[in-house]
Amino acid sequence: MxxxxxxxxxxxxxxxxxxxxxxxxxxxxxxxxxxxxxxxxxxxxxxxxxxxxxxxxxxxxxxxxxxxxxxxxxxxxxxxxxxxxxxxxxxxxxxxxxxxxxxxxxxxxxxxxxxxxxxxxxxxxxxxxxxxxxxxxxxxxxxxxxxxxxxxxxxxxxxxxxxxxxGAGHFVKMVHNGIEYGLMQAYAEGFELMKAKDDFGLDMAQIAELWRYGSVVRSWLLDLGAAALKDNPELDNLASWVADSGEGRWTVTEAVDLGVPLPVITLALQSRFRSRQEQPFSGKLLAALRQQFGGHAVREAKP
Structure with a gap:
């Protein structure tokens, strides 16, 4: 053909x-x-x-x-x-x-x-x-x-x-990508929590490789994560900045229109928005409010 x-x-x-x-x-x-x-x-x-x-x-x-x-x-x-x-x-x-x-x-x-x-x-x-x-x-x-x-x-x-x-093909792909957002966010958060547990000195690359076999959370996304961590365990060549290509937004908008709750996908999308902000205003206002009502310490912004 x-x-x-x-x-x-x-x-x-x-x-x-x-x-x-x-x-x-x-x-x-x-x-x-x-x-x-x-x-x-x-x-x-x-x-x-x-x-x-x-x-x-x-x-x-x-x-x-x-x-x-x-x-x-x-x-x-x-x-x-x-x-x-x-x-x-x-x-x-x-x-x-x-x-x-x-x-x-x-x-x-x-x-x-x-x-x-x-x-x-x-x-x-x-x-x-x-x-x-x-x-x-x-x-x-x-x-x-x-x-x-x-x-x-x-x-x-x-x-x-x-x-x-x-329209059905692109609708299904839209939802597919929304699910992808949620899966990626769950992996990212789980590994961040393990990395923060200094007491155990956990090896992120080792654990990613371990979970690839027999685990209920094994997936192709995990395979890719394991490959990334093997190449660079600290991921120190990457900034904590994540783009979104649009399908996640469309998925959340569709959920609002249909009255279908999508808390995981919605929060995953919001996390991507947050990753692209430097010194977000909401964080500054939170600090200002705590200082106003409780006299709590704040940090001065660096010039």
Whole structure:
């Protein structure tokens, strides 16, 4: 099966490589020439533009879009809407908001073009381990492109599924990432507590490795944590600063809209916000209040 790929960053590039390894023909384009050249050297047919990529595909065409969510995805899909024709399919493998995916699917459907919103999990390890693919859209479009999803998944039987109508794929991926926030926060807090217990002189790398086998808290995230601690037990090359890419916020907002309590995921998101603050104002006000009512000692801010 021949497929077009737009966006050759880490994920998009590795998706391209995995499809080539599985024997699929790929026509690839990215505004970064070096990225296009790299996958071209590995067997992809390269395109000089989106228009050129579409021209190299035979109808019914399939184009996988792997660009940042928001305006870049919007602009790319709008462009494809002008170039593709009825019977073609667009796969959005990025982390788009599911509401945007529902709107975009409706807009493309007016032209007879299908949109498969495909939550893609696997990170930089997906090239060799395979990706978990959560697909929303029509069952007809999914069935037609199932060989693509089978090639990207860990196996032909596991790791991919058509989870529902348009928007469902990105909704499930949103919740997946919210859960990821909570799991990561729990590991981080547990290891911080153990590290603070000076009496025992616990070895964080040893314990992470220990828990990987037989423990009820073993997981791929723990495997990655063990690898990080083995390389640098003190993590002294890292700042305590954690970004959030948006899905955690969307998950919490959805929970508020539906009246569903998500205390763990919400607090994990708030912890990421806190990690990016230096001398937060709330902490200063807490100190000021204690000083005002009890005359408690405070520390002067360093210039």
């Amino acid at each position: 021949k497929i077009g790929i737009i966006g050759l960053g880490k994920m998009g590039g590795n998706i391209t490589r995995r499809l080539i390894r599985a024997g699929h023909e790929v026509v690839a384009w990215d505004p970064v020439i070096e990225a296009v050249t790299a996958v071209g050297n590995e067997g992809a047919q390269v395109a000089s533009s989106v228009e050129d990529m579409v021209s190299k595909l035979a109808a019914p065409r399939a184009v996988w879009v792997m660009v940042p969510s928001g305006q870049p995805t919007e602009e790319t899909l709008n462009k494809l809407a002008q170039l593709l024709t009825a019977g073609d399919t667009v796969i959005d493998g990025g982390n788009s908001n599911y509401k945007d995916s529902m709107r975009r699917a409706g807009k493309l459907a007016q032209k007879g073009i299908a949109l498969l919103d495909t939550g893609t999990s696997g990170g930089v390890w997906g090239l060799n381990e395979g990706y978990c693919l959560m697909v929303g859209g029509t069952s007809e479009a999914f069935k037609a492109l199932e060989p693509i999803f089978q090639a990207l998944a860990p196996s032909q039987e596991h790791g991919y599924a058509h989870v529902g109508a348009s």
